[in-house]
Amino acid sequence: MKKASMQDIADALGISKNSVSQALRNKPGVSQNTKMMVMQKADELGYEYQNTTSTKQPKQVLLIATEFAISQTSFFGEIIKSIEDELRKENCQLNIHALTQNEIDELTLPQNFSDYNGVIILSHSDNNYIKKVIASKIPVVLVDHHDPSLQADAILSKNTDGTFQAVSLLIEQGLNRIGFIGDIDFSPSYLERYRGYHRALSEYGLSYDKTIEVTQIEETQGALFNKLKNIDTMPDAWFCVNSGLAFMLNSYLQSAGYTIPDDISIICYDDTEFTRMAVPPITNIATDLQFMGKLAVNTLIKRIADSSTPFVHQQIIPNLNIRGSVKIK
Template sequence: MKQVSMQMIADALDISKNSVSQALRDAPGVSEETKKLVRSKADELGYKYVKQNKRIQGEFLILATEFALSQVSFFGEIIKSIDYNCTLKNFKTTTLAVTSEMIQENQLPANLTNYSGIFIVSHITDDYISNIVNQGIPCVVVDHHSPKFLTDCVLTKNTDGAYSAVEFLIKHHCKKIGFIGDIDFSPSYLERFRGYQRALKEHDIDLDSKILITKIKENQAELFSKLKEIKQMPDAWFCVNSGLAYILNYYLQSEKYQIPEDISIICFDNTEFTQMSNPKITNISTDLSYMGKQAVITMSERLAVPDSPYIHKQILPQLLELGTVHPLNI
C-alpha cells in the first residue's frame, strides 16, 4: 500500500503542500477552517502526525429559554454555529436553559463570573437580561434587543425584510394582503409589522383592519378561530414566522382554497415548517449560521476592546421563492 504523504492531502484538498504542513503543525498562516479540513483529511487517509494540544482560552455561557432551545431548526442552528465558531477560537461553551421558575424568581445562573462572556439567544425578559448584563460580564444578545439593556446585539433587519417580502407580493399582483403575528410577543414581530405597513403605504394600498391578526398565540385552534371570522380572504397573507404560515396553509387548503392559485402565502424564517408544507412556503430568512458566526466575532471584538461603544449588527434577510406565491404571467 502506498504511504500517505502531505502531497496526497494537498492534492485531495486542492491546496499547497506548504499549507498542509502549516495546518498540521498548527502554525500561523492558514485559517482555522483550513486547519480543521486538513486534519480531517489526514485522519481520513491515515496520515500520521503529531496532534497539537491546544490550550483552552476560556469558556462562554450560552443562555436561552426552554422554548428557544426547543426550536431546533431556528435557534438550534444559531447555537450550533456559536459553539462551532467558539471552538475555532479555542473557547469552550456551555449551554444552559433558563426556566420559567428562574425568570419568575429572578434567579441568575450560578458562577457567572467563571465565564469569559455570555451569549443570550432570543428574548427571555428584558428585566432578566438586564440583570445579567449588569453583572459586568461581556454579553452578546442574539436575535433580540431592547432599550432597557445596553450591550452588543446581533439581529435580523426585520423591517427591511418584511418590506421586501410584502413588496414581492405586490409585484405579483397582490393588492389585498393580510398580516398574521403577535406584535407584542417580541420586538422582531413588531418590526416586521412596521415593514409590512411601510410596504403597503409606499405602494398606495390601504391598511385593512379586517385582515390584520396582530394578537395571536401560535397554535392551530386559535388561528383557525381567527381565520373563520374573516368574511373575505385577501389575495395573500404575510406571516411573521414559519409556524403560523404552516398552520395557515393547512387551514386554507382544508377550506378548499388552492395555494397559490387562490391565495398566496409568504413568511419570515426558513425552517422545517416551510419545507414540510405542501407546497413549500416562500419565505424571507436570515442565514442562521452566519448570525452565530457574527455573534462570536462581536464577542471577540468586545473582549479585545472592552471600552468600545456598544453596537447592533443587523443582517439583511434573503428571499427564498419556493411555491406559495402565484408566479408572474410573463
C-alpha cells in the same frame, strides 16, 4: 546563525506576517488551527516567543435562552449549532443554560455565572433579567433580540426591510389585499415585521385593513384556526411572521377548500423545514442562521478582548426565496 523571524514563519507557512503576529499573541482574527500551525513552526525554527496558550485555559462561554427558544430546533437550533462550531474553532467551551420562568421572575443567574468569560443571550426573555446579566460586567452579545434599554452588542435580522421586500413581492404580483399574522407583543422582531408590512402598503398606496391583521395570537394550530374562522373575506395573500404560522395557515386554507397559490398566496419570514415540508413549499424571506451564529461569536471574542469600544447592533439583510406558494408573473 541568523535568528528566526516572524517573516520566516510566515514564508514557511504561506501566510501573512500579520497573521503570524496575531497567532503568537493569541489574538482573535485567526483560527485555532492557524494558531497551532504557527506555534509549531515557531518551535521548529527556534523562534523565541511567549507562549500565551500553554498557561491559559480555554475561554468559557455561556449561552442563555428560554426553554421555549431552545425547543425551537428548526430555527434557534441552527444558530446554536453554528455558535458551537465557531467557538470550537476559537478553542472556547460552550455551556447552554435553559432559563426557567422562575429564574426570570426571581432574577436568578445560573450557577457559577461569574466563572464565564462571555455570555450569549439568544432571543428575547425578559429585559430586566438581561439587564442583570449585563450589570455583571461579563461581556454579553444579544442574538435576535434588542431593546433601547439594553447596553450590549446585538446580532439581528433586518426585520423591517426584509418584510418590506416580501410584501412588495406580493403587491408586484397584483395582490393588493394582504393580511398579516403574528403576535406583535411577543417579540421586538415581530413588531418590526409589522412595521415593514405597513410601510410596504403605504409606499404602494394601499390602505390598511384591520379585519385581516391578526396581531395577537398564541402560536398554536387551535388558536390560529379560530382566528381564521372569524374572517369574513379572505385576503389575496397572507404574510406570516414565522414559518410555523405559515405552515399552519397553509394547512387551514387547504382544508377550507382554497388552492395555494391560485386562490390565496402565502409568504413568511424564516426558512425552516416548515417552509420546505409544506405543499406547495412556502415562499419566504430568511436570514442566514449559520452566519448569524458565526457573527455572534466573532463579536463576543472581540468584546472579550476589548471591552472599551462602543456597542454595535449588526443587522443581517435576509434573502428572498421564491417557492410555490406565490405565483410569479
